[in-house]
Amino acid sequence: MRCANVRKLFSAWRDGEISDAVKDQMVTHLESCPRCADAWASYNEALDVLQSDKIVVPDSFREGWRNRIVAAAESLPRLSQRQRGNGKAGRRFVNSPGFPGFLGSGLLPKIAAAAALIVVIGLSVVFGNLYLGRSSAVNEGNYDYRRAFDEGQMGGLVSESAPMAKMETKSFGAGVADGARGMASAPQSSTLSGSGNEFGTTAQVVAQQRKIIRTAQITIETESVEEICGRIEMLAASFGGYVQQSSINRNSGASDSNERLSGSVQIAVPSEMFDQVLTQLPSLGKVLHKNVSGQDVTEEYVDLEARLKNWRAQEDQLNLIMTKAHNVEEILAVQNELAQVREQIERLSGRLQYLQRRTDFSDIYFTVVEPDAKQDPTPSPFIEALLGLGSRLWDSIAGLLSFIVIVAPWIGFAVVVFLLVRSWWRKREL
Amino acid sequence: MEERLLIQKAQNGDAVAVEELLSRYEERIYKLAARFFSNPQDAGDVAQEAMIRIYERLGSYSWRAAFSTWIYRITVNLCIDETRRRKKQPIQELPENMVSGHAGPEERAVQDETGRQVRAAIASLSPEYRAVLVLREIEGLEYGEIEVILGLASGTVKSRLNRARDAFRKQFAVLSGRGEGHAVC
Numbered sequence: 364m365r366c367a368n369v370r371k372l373f374s375a376w377r378d379g380e381i382s383d384a385v386k387d388q389m390v391t392h393l394e395s396c397p398r399c400a401d402a403w404a405s406y407n408e409a410l411d412v413l414q415s416d417k418i419v420v421p422d423s424f425r426e427g428w429r430n431r432i433v434a435a436a437e438s439l440p441r442l443s444q445r446q447r448g449n450g451k452a453g454r455r456f457v458n459s460p461g462f463p464g465f466l467g468s469g470l471l472p473k474i475a476a477a478a479a480l481i482v483v484i485g486l487s488v489v490f491g492n493l494y495l496g497r498s499s500a501v502n503e504g505n506y507d508y509r510r511a512f513d514e515g516q517m518g519g520l521v522s523e524s525a526p527m528a529k530m531e532t533k534s535f536g537a538g539v540a541d542g543a544r545g546m547a548s549a550p551q552s553s554t555l556s557g558s559g560n561e562f563g564t565t566a567q568v569v570a571q572q573r574k575i576i577r578t579a580q581i582t583i584e585t586e587s588v589e590e591i592c593g594r595i596e597m598l599a600a601s602f603g604g605y606v607q608q609s610s611i612n613r614n615s616g617a618s619d620s621n622e623r624l625s626g627s628v629q630i631a632v633p634s635e636m637f638d639q640v641l642t643q644l645p646s647l648g649k650v651l652h653k654n655v656s657g658q659d660v661t662e663e664y665v666d667l668e669a670r671l672k673n674w675r676a677q678e679d680q681l682n683l684i685m686t687k688a689h690n691v692e693e694i695l696a697v698q699n700e701l702a703q704v705r706e707q708i709e710r711l712s713g714r715l716q717y718l719q720r721r722t723d724f725s726d727i728y729f730t731v732v733e734p735d736a737k738q739d740p741t742p743s744p745f746i747e748a749l750l751g752l753g754s755r756l757w758d759s760i761a762g763l764l765s766f767i768v769i770v771a772p773w774i775g776f777a778v779v780v781f782l783l784v785r786s787w788w789r790k791r792e793l
Numbered sequence: 794m795e796e797r798l799l800i801q802k803a804q805n806g807d808a809v810a811v812e813e814l815l816s817r818y819e820e821r822i823y824k825l826a827a828r829f830f831s832n833p834q835d836a837g838d839v840a841q842e843a844m845i846r847i848y849e850r851l852g853s854y855s856w857r858a859a860f861s862t863w864i865y866r867i868t869v870n871l872c873i874d875e876t877r878r879r880k881k882q883p884i885q886e887l888p889e890n891m892v893s894g895h896a897g898p899e900e901r902a903v904q905d906e907t908g909r910q911v912r913a914a915i916a917s918l919s920p921e922y923r924a925v926l927v928l929r930e931i932e933g934l935e936y937g938e939i940e941v942i943l944g945l946a947s948g949t950v951k952s953r954l955n956r957a958r959d960a961f962r963k964q965f966a967v968l969s970g971r972g973e974g975h976a977v978c
Contacts, residue, residue: 425819
């Protein structure tokens with residue numbers, strides 16, 4: 364038996380509250396341990412002294428309380444009257460005091476305290492959950508925003524478009540809907556709804572009736588930049604389009620190991636194929652960023668056509684005048700006029716052709732990047748799980764802290780209630 | 794007279810019974826108070842107050858606990874409250890007339906000194922420790938009764954008594970000049 368344990372049992376030993384077996388062990392220990400034996404001796408000595416300390420009751424006390432009771436009985440006849448008349452009334456009061464009366468059990472204060480505690484904890488859990496739910500939602504929002512922002516920069520494109528981090532999980536219909544926002548000026552678009560295919564065909568009709576320049580900017584993350592660039596070029600050809608520009612760059616990072624390939628491909632595809640090309644995006648790699656826009660040039664186009672028609676009519680007129688010219692002076696004047704008209708016609712038809720081309724073909728700008736080496740060199744599932752664990756751990760710590768902040772005042776309240784109930788419990792009448 | 798009968802009479806306002814009943818307990822009550830208040834003036838005041846309180850509440854005694862338990866409870870609670878209330882007042886030395894006087898001068902001097910140390914050691918404890926120590930060591934009550942008197946949960950007296958005794962032993966050893974001396978091996 365160890366000394367510390369022996370000392371702990373001194374009190375029980377003095378009161379004879381230990382078994383004979385334990386007592387034997389202690390005696391054996393004291394025989395072999397002079398320090399404990401000494402301690403035991405002085406322990407009993409001190410307490411024996413306490414027991415033997417005599418106190419003399421002074422006569423002043425003996426007289427004092429008698430006098431006070433007589434005085435109290437005389438000055439408070441009602442008190443003695445009440446006591447004389449109904450000891451039972453007093454007993455009833457004790458048996459059914461106001462507080463625990465409705466249960467009539469001595470356990471009541473404890474039950475009440477426990478109930479108060481449960482209510483308090485329940486409330487705080489509810490509040491805690493509400494708060495936690497809110498805060499975690501905020502966290503998620505921040506996370507997406509930050510990530511989307513980083514990805515936008517990585518692709519060299521800081522865009523105001525909605526975060527695309529989850530783009531690959533969305534159906535294509537949603538993607539088209541993004542594009543449709545760009546052509547909201549088309550009146551028909553407001554009536555469009557339903558599946559992507561329906562929308563696609565209707566969009567083609569709209570695009571034919573109206574002159575709309577559609578462009579897309581897409582950032583794709585992939586391990587094999589060169590291969591994907593090639594596939595984008597093939598994609599353009601297979602949809603009847605062509606490559607406008609293609610380049611692959613090697614960006615040197617801080618160190619050689621940080622070197623990253625990036626490709627830039629600009630293709631033009633027939634407008635009616637635009638939507639179909641966009642459906643192929645997921646097969647190319649991870650879409651980090653996608654921005655589809657549409658510019659309605661119908662008004663300008665119609666205006667140009669009308670003005671061109673006007674100028675053509677004027678050209679015909681001048682040609683007619685030319686045939687009727689009588690002298691060199693007249694011919695020169697008409698020719699001069701005709702040159703100006705033809706210049707206008709060429710300028711307008713050039714613009715018209717440009718618009719025609721832009722609306723017949725849609726430009727798609729691809730940026731192809733390698734994954735950020737230091738951020739995730741194809742993070743192993745283990746590392747990923749570890750990171751997830753870390754962030755979840757942090758979340759739960761933050762949650763716990765906010766929970767404590769919410770619960771703390773309630774705990775204080777509960778403690779106060781508990782202390783009040785306990786002091787009442789200890790002082791209640793027997 | 795049987796105590797039960799005496800109590801009933803006292804509850805019904807029999808002045809003689811009241812005095813007889815209370816005088817049976819006056820010594821215990823005074824000595825209990827004297828353990829809490831080393832100043833005899835304080836001890837007398839509180840003990841008187843306890844007597845009055847018992848008298849006033851006689852009507853509410855409901856026989857649920859033993860009468861002595863009920864009396865101890867009222868007295869101890871009063872002592873604990875008063876100790877807290879008078880905490881800031883300096884502890885005064887006990888005058889000689891507090892100590893029993895049937896001894897020779899030599900013996901009496903030793904007794905005086907030891908008694909002073911005992912009371913000083915007790916006075917340095919918290920009122921809760923004092924209560925449990927006095928009820929057990931001096932009044933010799935059972936654990937269960939002490940629990941009822943102090944309103945403690947069952948089983949807590951044992952550990953509190955252990956701590957109180959240890960604290961008392963240490964204090965007494967220091968005050969009687971023997972030092973700590975009993976470090977755990």
